[in-house]
Amino acid sequence: MQSPPSSLSDGKLPVFVFPSSLIFYSDDQSTHKQVLTLYNPYEMALKFKVQCTAPKKYSVIDPEGVVKPRCCVDVVIRHVDICIKHEGVLDKFRIQVYEQGSRKMAGKKEVTSVLYPTRDSQVKSEDTFESLPTVPGGKMGEQLSIPIRPGQSQSTSPSLVIIMAAIACIAALMLPTVGDKNIKVPEYLVLSVNQKLIAAYVLGLVTMVLLRT
Numbered sequence: 468m469q470s471p472p473s474s475l476s477d478g479k480l481p482v483f484v485f486p487s488s489l490i491f492y493s494d495d496q497s498t499h500k501q502v503l504t505l506y507n508p509y510e511m512a513l514k515f516k517v518q519c520t521a522p523k524k525y526s527v528i529d530p531e532g533v534v535k536p537r538c539c540v541d542v543v544i545r546h547v548d549i550c551i552k553h554e555g556v557l558d559k560f561r562i563q564v565y566e567q568g569s570r571k572m573a574g575k576k577e578v579t580s581v582l583y584p585t586r587d588s589q590v591k592s593e594d595t596f597e598s599l600p601t602v603p604g605g606k607m608g609e610q611l612s613i614p615i616r617p618g619q620s621q622s623t624s625p626s627l628v629i630i631m632a633a634i635a636c637i638a639a640l641m642l643p644t645v646g647d648k649n650i651k652v653p654e655y656l657v658l659s660v661n662q663k664l665i666a667a668y669v670l671g672l673v674t675m676v677l678l679r680t
Contacts, residue, residue: 505542
């Protein structure tokens with residue numbers, strides 16, 4: 468088995484969580500429950516703990532647990548205090564991971580959370596944006612048209628490319644890692660930890676695309 472990453476000792480182990488932010492809408496009850504997916508592309512099991520800056524506003528199913536090697540786990544988060552005074556307030560979740568048998572934090576990841584009245588709500592910001600002045604005699608640059616196939620904009624089913632990408636990432640995470648013993652596959656199918664981290668990250672992006680379609 469591969470030795471633990473050196474970043475374990477300094478608490479900087481990369482933590483892969485998707486999505487990176489949670490958005491709730493007061494008028495849409497279906498958004499009051501969100502799912503965070505924690506990926507573990509490493510060769511060791513990781514303990515995890517979910518913390519929050521506003522714990523009374525949320526209910527987390529299984530805020531602590533263990534993620535097996537090369538696996539992922541879903542953390543269900545429910546907003547239980549939907550009201551006007553909480554709209555526009557930015558909260559944060561922190562996912563901390565530990566090596567099994569150790570109390571020292573190996574890594575952490577923060578995920579933001581915000582409640583809006585409706586999907587059409589404007590994001591509240593302290594920054595003020597103003598229009599830029601028009602340059603006299605200016606001319607708009609040439610615009611290139613993007614060809615769209617008939618019916619393409621109305622299609623909601625995931626493309627074959629996205630599905631194949633998800634399958635490829637899952638297969639990559641299941642392949643042996645450099646340093647494993649009793650490897651029975653060709654050398655070119657043995658991946659490094661960094662390659663598996665990339666596969667786990669891409670899988671998270673692809674998963675989000677599939678959920679939205």
